[in-house]
Amino acid sequence: MYKNIATQKLKNPLFKSRGIEASILRLDLIHPQISGNKWFKLKYHLEEAVAMEKKGIVSFGGAFSNHLVALSFACREQGLRSAGFIRGEEPLQYGSSLKQMKEADMELLFVSREEYSHKEKLEEMFLAAHPDFYCVPEGGQSEMGIKGAAEIGNLCNGYSHIVCAVGTGTTITGIINGTDKSQKVIGISALKVSNKYNNTLLDFIQQYALHDNYELNFEYHFGGYAKKTGALISFMNDFYMSEKIKTDFVYTGKLLYAFNDLAMHDFFPKGASVMIIHSGGLQGNLSLGNQTLSYI
Numbered sequence: 001m002y003k004n005i006a007t008q009k010l011k012n013p014l015f016k017s018r019g020i021e022a023s024i025l026r027l028d029l030i031h032p033q034i035s036g037n038k039w040f041k042l043k044y045h046l047e048e049a050v051a052m053e054k055k056g057i058v059s060f061g062g063a064f065s066n067h068l069v070a071l072s073f074a075c076r077e078q079g080l081r082s083a084g085f086i087r088g089e090e091p092l093q094y095g096s097s098l099k100q101m102k103e104a105d106m107e108l109l110f111v112s113r114e115e116y117s118h119k120e121k122l123e124e125m126f127l128a129a130h131p132d133f134y135c136v137p138e139g140g141q142s143e144m145g146i147k148g149a150a151e152i153g154n155l156c157n158g159y160s161h162i163v164c165a166v167g168t169g170t171t172i173t174g175i176i177n178g179t180d181k182s183q184k185v186i187g188i189s190a191l192k193v194s195n196k197y198n199n200t201l202l203d204f205i206q207q208y209a210l211h212d213n214y215e216l217n218f219e220y221h222f223g224g225y226a227k228k229t230g231a232l233i234s235f236m237n238d239f240y241m242s243e244k245i246k247t248d249f250v251y252t253g254k255l256l257y258a259f260n261d262l263a264m265h266d267f268f269p270k271g272a273s274v275m276i277i278h279s280g281g282l283q284g285n286l287s288l289g290n291q292t293l294s295y296i
């Protein structure tokens with residue numbers, strides 16, 4: 001699917017004046033719903049499901065899950081059925097992500113937070129009733145997801161620094177494993193953590209990363225996962241005006257804000273060539289309504 005992934009140089013002259021060069025890897029252009037990094041994370045799972053002659057895929061996520069939206073469309077394109085366990089009661093009015101899952105014919109299984117916390121049980125029961133289904137872990141957080149995401153790392157050959165957005169940590173772990181240890185990978189967390197030095201995200205990365213050429217930054221969550229501020233939204237509008245690149249408010253808007261801020265504070269050494277991973281997620285902006293961003 002990803003025949004021609006574009007790399008684009010950022011035009012902002014301030015980066016050059018700081019002695020750095022900034023490029024952006026446009027994974028967002030791969031597919032409107034199969035959000036860039038999600039496609040890489042799903043790739044080997046899809047291959048395995050097809051090889052096992054499964055008829056459908058089931059997975060888990062929240063009502064705003066980019067992962068489930070991506071999975072529903074990827075399955076439809078592969079001719080597979082899809083089912084998603086959704087955390088929380090069925091809402092009276094579907095948000096844009098649920099609408100898209102439905103559009104891609106995903107079977108939506110709403111379960112209470114309590115039931116959702118016992119995912120293994122749900123998985124076991126579902127697979128017993130549907131032996132022709134294959135299960136992908138929540139958020140695509142798996143070793144196969146890491147293996148697929150390593151291919152994003154391979155696309156960053158020759159760059160001294162790679163900056164990406166972090167949710168479950170699957171994508172950054174793949175990027176770490178797909179880069180050389182002389183390159184440095186910087187992850188911007190979209191989640192707020194209570195302890196920056198000790199958390200399950202760091203544990204996960206540590207467990208699967210092949211080298212330690214990475215650093216996690218927890219300073220740009222803007223209040224927490226899927227939270228936003230006026231400063232973030234105006235930055236995203238300005239960035240779109242000057243670079244003509246759309247970002248989403250959950251991951252890549254925060255990523256670009258962080259990159260810009262770090263660059264202006266001389267975080268990167270002179271001579272650095274930075275690759276920023278645009279991991280997609282633009283479908284999530286539909287939940288904002290059309291008053292917030294100057295683009296959708």
Ligand SMILES: *Cc1c(COP(=O)(O)O)cnc(C)c1O
Pocket residue numbers: 035037038066067139165166167168169170171172248251252279280281282
């Ligand atoms: C899901 C997502 C991420 C986070 O990826 P993880 O592998 O969970 O860390 C980053 N960016 C976008 C746009 C996403 O949709």
